[in-house]
Amino acid sequence: MSAIGHVVDEVAGVLAEVDQDAFDRLVAELREPGRTWFCTGQGRSGLVARMAAMRLVHLGHRAHVVGEATAPSISAGDALLVLSASGTTAVSRHHAETARGVGAAVALVTTTGPSPLRSLADVTLDVPVSASAQFGGSLFEQAALLTLDAAVLAIDGGDPATREEMHRRHANLQ
Numbered sequence: 001m002s003a004i005g006h007v008v009d010e011v012a013g014v015l016a017e018v019d020q021d022a023f024d025r026l027v028a029e030l031r032e033p034g035r036t037w038f039c040t041g042q043g044r045s046g047l048v049a050r051m052a053a054m055r056l057v058h059l060g061h062r063a064h065v066v067g068e069a070t071a072p073s074i075s076a077g078d079a080l081l082v083l084s085a086s087g088t089t090a091v092s093r094h095h096a097e098t099a100r101g102v103g104a105a106v107a108l109v110t111t112t113g114p115s116p117l118r119s120l121a122d123v124t125l126d127v128p129v130s131a132s133a134q135f136g137g138s139l140f141e142q143a144a145l146l147t148l149d150a151a152v153l154a155i156d157g158g159d160p161a162t163r164e165e166m167h168r169r170h171a172n173l174q
Contacts, residue, residue, distance in 0.1 A: 006133050007142070014143040015150075017128045023147070026125045027154045029079065029107050030056070038074050038104075040066035040095050041083030044141045049083045051145060055152045058166040066095055076103030084108070085129065085140040087115025096120040109144050 001009070030037075037056050041049035049065065056063035064071035066080075074080060080099040084092045087110045096106045100120055108121035111129050118124055127147055132139040156162040 010132055010134065010139050011142050011146065014127060014129055014139060015146060018143075018147055019126060022123075022125045023151070023154075025123045026107060026109075027151050029105065029123050030059075030061075030151055031155055032079070032105075034077070035105075036062040036064070036072075036074075036078045037081055038064050038066050038071065038078065038095075038099070039081045039083075040092055042089050042091055044137060045083040045085065045089075045144065048141050048145045048148070049081065052081060052083075052148045055149070058169050059152065059155055059162075060165060060169065074099050074102055074104050078102075079105040079107060081107045082109070082117060082121070083144055084115075084117055085111050085127075085137050087111070087113070087117040089117070093117055093120070109147065111140060 037053065039049040039053040039056070040046065053063040053065050078099070080095060082092050082096055087108070093116050096108075096117055097120060099106050105123075106121045108117050108124045109127060110117060110124060112126045125147065127140055127143045129137075129140045129143060156166065
């Protein structure tokens, strides 16, 4: 099998195992009106978190990437989206503890299993990654990105008016 075939098979296998009810709960959280979303993750998971923040902005949400110079402080009623395969990443755990401490919601995208971050989350979406031929956490990061893109698709519903609004919010200083 080719390397591309391996990646396709692995990602498709993980996405097929994502729990629909948990996915729907995450989508419901992302649909909550009036929230400011803060997105975080470390390493490549942080890059996926940045992409998720961008799509939330396209949907019309206020969204920030944790650690960016223009990110305001998180407050009650806001929400933190955390991506952490292990659920134990110290920096992400600190962010979740801070969010909980001020009354913000916490949404976690992780792999299966108990973890400190899971105990802090209001909603958890498991991306059930097991063994992979790929290096490091590549499979988690790929599947998490596609799962979050699917959440955006679920929210916009393919509605032409929503898509037009999303295009208006898309970057134009390029």
